[in-house]
Amino acid sequence: MSAQRNAAVNEHKLNIRSGIPVLSSKYGLTVDEYDYLDMAVDLLRDISTYGTTEYIAFLEIDKVGNALLPCNIDCIDALVTRKMGIKNFSTRVEYDTHTLVGTDAYYTATAIMESARPHPNPIVNRHSGTAHPLAALDNDNLGHGQTLESPAYKTPNAPRFIDPTEQDGYISYHLVDRKTISVDAKFAGSILALAYTGISVDAEGFPLITRKQSNALAIMIAKYVLFKRSLKGDQGAANSLAFVTAEAGRLIQAASIPENITDNEIDGLLDAKTSFNRKRVNRPSRYRR
Amino acid sequence: MTLVQMAAAVRNNTMGGMDGVDVLAFSLEQLQDELILTASSVIIKLSEQGTLDLKRLHQRIDGIRVACKDISSNCDVPTNVAPPHFTIPNINRFADMPISYLGSMDGILDFKIYFDREYRFHKFRLATGKGPFAWVSTTANSDGTYDVFLFNMGKYNNLKFISIEMLLDNPYDLLNTDYYEQFSNAEFYAPLIVQQEAIDMLTKKYVNYYRQLKMHQKPNVQQL
Numbered sequence: 307m308s309a310q311r312n313a314a315v316n317e318h319k320l321n322i323r324s325g326i327p328v329l330s331s332k333y334g335l336t337v338d339e340y341d342y343l344d345m346a347v348d349l350l351r352d353i354s355t356y357g358t359t360e361y362i363a364f365l366e367i368d369k370v371g372n373a374l375l376p377c378n379i380d381c382i383d384a385l386v387t388r389k390m391g392i393k394n395f396s397t398r399v400e401y402d403t404h405t406l407v408g409t410d411a412y413y414t415a416t417a418i419m420e421s422a423r424p425h426p427n428p429i430v431n432r433h434s435g436t437a438h439p440l441a442a443l444d445n446d447n448l449g450h451g452q453t454l455e456s457p458a459y460k461t462p463n464a465p466r467f468i469d470p471t472e473q474d475g476y477i478s479y480h481l482v483d484r485k486t487i488s489v490d491a492k493f494a495g496s497i498l499a500l501a502y503t504g505i506s507v508d509a510e511g512f513p514l515i516t517r518k519q520s521n522a523l524a525i526m527i528a529k530y531v532l533f534k535r536s537l538k539g540d541q542g543a544a545n546s547l548a549f550v551t552a553e554a555g556r557l558i559q560a561a562s563i564p565e566n567i568t569d570n571e572i573d574g575l576l577d578a579k580t581s582f583n584r585k586r587v588n589r590p591s592r593y594r595r
Numbered sequence: 596m597t598l599v600q601m602a603a604a605v606r607n608n609t610m611g612g613m614d615g616v617d618v619l620a621f622s623l624e625q626l627q628d629e630l631i632l633t634a635s636s637v638i639i640k641l642s643e644q645g646t647l648d649l650k651r652l653h654q655r656i657d658g659i660r661v662a663c664k665d666i667s668s669n670c671d672v673p674t675n676v677a678p679p680h681f682t683i684p685n686i687n688r689f690a691d692m693p694i695s696y697l698g699s700m701d702g703i704l705d706f707k708i709y710f711d712r713e714y715r716f717h718k719f720r721l722a723t724g725k726g727p728f729a730w731v732s733t734t735a736n737s738d739g740t741y742d743v744f745l746f747n748m749g750k751y752n753n754l755k756f757i758s759i760e761m762l763l764d765n766p767y768d769l770l771n772t773d774y775y776e777q778f779s780n781a782e783f784y785a786p787l788i789v790q791q792e793a794i795d796m797l798t799k800k801y802v803n804y805y806r807q808l809k810m811h812q813k814p815n816v817q818q819l
Binding site: 336338339340343344346347348512 | 650692705720721722
């Protein structure tokens with residue numbers, strides 16, 4: 307069973323930029339990195355198979371009880387207290403909300419590297435007087451550090467109130483919109499842990515891709531590059547455009563097929579023949595365990 | 596070959612080609628300037644033929660000092676917008692990507708580069724709208740250099756030094772900058788084939804021009 311589960315783990319391990327060396331080595335073409343990223347993110351929405359990862363994120367609740375959700379969120383598993391989040395969901399991948407704010411915007415190295423520094427204005431829990439747990443992170447240069455509880459939390463003489471976030475427990479919430487979560491105003495100013503399943507992303511917020519997607523992105527972008535050249539009158543580019551277009555179609559099709567098809571996925575395919583909502587089979591953001 | 600050696604080769608070839616026609620005096624300095632002009636067109640020609648990758652000719656400068664400057668080029672009408680700024684010699688604007696890299700010296704932080712006012716639409720880019728970008732001015736300053744302004748740097752506004760890799764219109768312009776120590780004129784910046792082509796083109800030009808100028812009028816012997 308565990309072997310099957312491991313095989314079902316998504317194959318999305320590569321950085322989205324892995325198409326750039328493919329573009330260079332297979333087609334001898336170069337493209338501006340920024341142009342590549344824009345085109346790749348756009349194309350991925352068409353290729354549309356994303357990996358999923360179980361994340362934990364520590365949300366800062368504002369004064370009216372709202373918090374921005376991570377941009378890669380797919381479904382919420384639980385909203386719990388910070389303490390319970392650290393204790394019960396420690397095996398999950400931590401999503402650093404300081405660098406990846408809950409918008410659809412993708413951040414770049416600037417924002418990521420920024421978090422390597424200590425937070426200039428660490429958020430302090432107004433009940434316990436303690437700092438944001440992320441302020442105690444032992445950051446590396448990508449802003450990802452081990453979650454260590456600040457010694458301040460363990461100080462017995464610190465002024466203590468009955469802080470709901472210091473208790474274990476699940477917290478009720480509702481969604482304000484697709485980007486915002488709302489909880490009771492008594493949690494204002496505190497840190498809550500959000501356990502969720504989301505699209506696998508790298509440290510910059512770009513989706514992770516598979517080997518086949520990397521090849522598909524490379525040839526699609528090669529197609530764009532050649533198309534631009536042919537518009538400028540490059541006859542060689544115009545001649546090769548037909549071949550590249552056909553090959554791009556093949557590789558995009560191939561990118562939608564996983565390298566290892568598990569029994570679960572075959573079951574899903576067979577169910578598709580008889581299920582009412584057949585479009586949901588192999589939905590990109592399907593929650594896989 | 597060095598630039599001076601190339602100029603001497605052109606002069607010798609031309610003198611040889613014009614032997615018996617005329618006695619000419621050449622300025623080596625002028626020949627050097629013309630060689631740089633000719634080399635530039637040779638490079639573009641070879642690039643269009645697909646035999647030369649322009650990226651292989653890019654020059655790297657490290658440690659360019661960045662300082663804020665008003666974006667207005669008119670000192671009397673400041674905009675009060677002073678992004679981080681530095682200057683570079685003129686780049687070869689004929690190339691598709693005259694600047695292949697602009698960013699921090701360790702290669703981690705890089706900028707999207709705009710050569711025109713298209714940078715106004717940077718914020719609308721799908722995935723990289725929040726990324727840093729640079730705008731290279733198209734107008735030369737009084738010292739012949741061109742302004743480069745950096746935007747969207749966030750807290751990296753404090754970045755002091757920057758690195759750039761670019762195809763210069765005239766790499767010898769680097770000798771007029773503060774970074775001249777990083778430029779070596781021990782060898783012409785382009786490969787031997789470019790040197791050969793440049794010398795040939797310039798020699799042919801001179802020989803043809805002067806031969807035509809010195810061609811004696813033949814008498815008209817046609818009979819009516």
